[in-house]
Amino acid sequence: MNAENDLIKLYSGRILSLAGDIPLTERLAEPQATVKKRSPLCGSTVTVDLVLEGGKIAAFGQDVKACALGQASAAILGAQVIGRTAEEITAARDQLKAMLTEDGPVPEAPFEGYEVLLPARGYKNRHASIMLALEATAEAMAQATG
Template identity: 30%
Template sequence: MTTETEIGRLYENNVREWARKSRNDVRLVPADLSVRRISPVCGSAVTLDIRHNQEVITELGYQARACTLGMASTAVVVVVAPGCSFSAVHEIGEKLGRLLAGEDVRFPEEWRALEMFIAARSFKARHGSILLPFQVLEDAAEQLKRRL
């Protein structure tokens, strides 16, 4: 059974602050690519508008319709991913998945905000929403590979 203390830790101030950053949609028009994904578990949806230079993400726009955790994760990705390669972001997404599964992982300094999701480990139904923006970028990378 989930306690109020566990729920309080899950939605601590840092998570809510990050979530606020993605409340208002910021779309890129035109974008090189727009990719949307919906979590089958909770129905959260994230669309990322992507500008890129080959393998490097140069700019992201977004529309997020997700829980507070999904909104926070989307905000971190939108802030930190520009300037990173798709493969580097994929690696960070894998680390985040391992963190949620209970492993102790260390993120590079610029991605340290993701450590706020340690409290979500026991809320498996929320993992899909937290991982959603990373999955969107994986889908985008796959689409780009098919185009080349």
Template identity: 40%
Template structure:
């Protein structure tokens, strides 16, 4: 498979027709991730209530693979339990790095990124949005435990 084969019509369609959610002014937490390999950057904002992600925003500068991941996340994340999102993140890591199955259900469009498995240099940009959201969730959890204890 050639690198150009990664950029299937479906990937280009998902990336090219994605609604850009923009940043959230009232976010509970934000996080920024940068791919050292390709220079892709994403900043995510989250609002979380009772363990459910109820608000999401992002600003992204990435290749079509990173944009595709971010587009699916932006479309599906609101209303998702924090634990369920972390499961999707793990499934994406497993799909790319350990021959795992792609996420299913409302996340099934992520299956179009499965060919990225053969291109380790593209893993980081594909996973960028998942890692940024996970970092934001870790920050939020850390802030909440500080507020409760201190």
């Protein structure tokens, strides 16, 4: 029964609400960079398009085919991604990974919304899906500036 309660907590109403309302889901017609990431374990995919202006994300689009946790992660990112620098995206990615795998703190503002995914720490098979959107965005920024 305990494992079942943990799963119910993992798929909280807040996570399901985020998963159902992902921002910036329109792909960009002329992106500077596009990156598709796939989790081999579960098959989740996220494709990210972006345009930079002055080193910050000016336009962003994402196509998310993932579990509710991956969708929630993409929603949190999508709500905060415009105007972010490569350093901010990389820091959020690294902080989220540390939160999930090393009991690290919740990512810093403006990405503190990832705290909703704290219950996923114990589900290592979900970590890759949760990380996809930030990993794809960090890679796309590197491509656009490289």
